[in-house]
Amino acid sequence: xxxxxxxxxxxxxxxxxxxxxxxxxxxxxxxxxxxxxxxxxxxxxxxxxxxxxxxxxxxxxxxxxxxxxxxxxxxxxxxxxxxxxxxxxxxxxxxxxxxxxxxxxxxxxxxxxxxxxxxxxxxxxxxxxxxxxxxxxxxxxxxx
Amino acid sequence: xxxxxxxxxxxxxxxxxxxxxxxxxxxxxxxxxxxxxxxxxxxxxxxxxxxxxxxxxxxxxxxxxxxxxxxxxxxxxxxxxxxxxxxxxxxxxxxxxxxxxxxxxxxxxxxxxxxxxxxxxxxxx
Numbered sequence: 078x079x080x081x082x083x084x085x086x087x088x089x090x091x092x093x094x095x096x097x098x099x100x101x102x103x104x105x106x107x108x109x110x111x112x113x114x115x116x117x118x119x120x121x122x123x124x125x126x127x128x129x130x131x132x133x134x135x136x137x138x139x140x141x142x143x144x145x146x147x148x149x150x151x152x153x154x155x156x157x158x159x160x161x162x163x164x165x166x167x168x169x170x171x172x173x174x175x176x177x178x179x180x181x182x183x184x185x186x187x188x189x190x191x192x193x194x195x196x197x198x199x200x201x202x203x204x205x206x207x208x209x210x211x212x213x214x215x216x217x218x219x220x221x
Numbered sequence: 222x223x224x225x226x227x228x229x230x231x232x233x234x235x236x237x238x239x240x241x242x243x244x245x246x247x248x249x250x251x252x253x254x255x256x257x258x259x260x261x262x263x264x265x266x267x268x269x270x271x272x273x274x275x276x277x278x279x280x281x282x283x284x285x286x287x288x289x290x291x292x293x294x295x296x297x298x299x300x301x302x303x304x305x306x307x308x309x310x311x312x313x314x315x316x317x318x319x320x321x322x323x324x325x326x327x328x329x330x331x332x333x334x335x336x337x338x339x340x341x342x343x344x345x346x
Contacts, residue, residue, distance in 0.1 A: 129284060130282060130283060130284050151285070156288060157288040160281075160283075162281070164277075166272065166274065170271055170272070170274070171274070172274045172277055173274065173277045173279045175279045175280070175281055176281075177281040177282070177283055178287055178288055179283050179285035179286070179287065179288075180285060180286050180287060180288040181283075181284075181285035181286075182285075185283060185284045185285035186283070186284050187281065187282070187283035187284070187285065188281060188282055188283070189279065189280075189281045190279065190280050190281070191277055191278065191279045192277070192278050192279075193274070193276060193277050193278070194276055194278070195276065198272040
């Protein structure tokens with residue numbers, strides 16, 4: 078065997094082996110199914126919620142003496158996420174704002190509810206939902 | 222003569238200059254303690270008092286656990302404790318003791334036998 082072959086062939090083999098090992102290590106380090114990032118997938122309004130925190134009947138028109146529920150559906154996981162519901166009246170007058178801190182490991186539902194003992198003024202309202210401070214979903218409704 | 226179609230159109234609210242204020246007559250004659258102001262049109266809508274939402278009550282709940290619950294709490298067993306007593310203290314219901322037992326199978330072999338000083342994991346309710 079010529080000198081070049083005696084030296085180059087083993088070097089080439091070593092190089093290939095190192096490359097293959099590096100690729101294998103990289104593959105092992107990459108998680109096959111990364112945890113899905115938390116996102117808001119739905120926002121429903123209603124007059125009541127069940128044990129699953131979802132509204133029993135979706136409505137967008139309420140009566141002055143109703144308790145108004147907003148059910149926020151989320152998907153994905155998080156160890157610490159803040160959902161905020163902001164309720165406003167007509168030209169943006171703040172009605173109420175509240176937060177719920179959650180640590181879901183999968184699909185979840187979070188309900189926010191508001192009531193007014195002396196009755197809601199008739200008019201147009203809006204509820205906006207924020208996830209970690211970022212606008213996620215919004216819905217308009219009316220009190221008639 | 223005004224055409225019929227034009228006569229049926231809703232008239233635009235007119236804004237008139239007149240004296241304003243509590244107890245003032247709404248006319249253009251000078252009145253003591255009254256000031257001139259605009260009536261009608263958009264100005265009346267702007268002056269509409271805003272509703273008071275200070276007594277709105279609110280609440281929230283979720284199917285997802287809170288961060289503290291998911292992180293898991295612990296409890297150090299005291300003399301005289303039982304799983305039922307701990308469940309009553311942690312969850313408000315003594316019948317929830319199996320939750321604590323299941324979460325601590327690795328250190329509790331018999332649910333009737335726990336020892337002071339043992340650190341138990343308290344799962345979320």
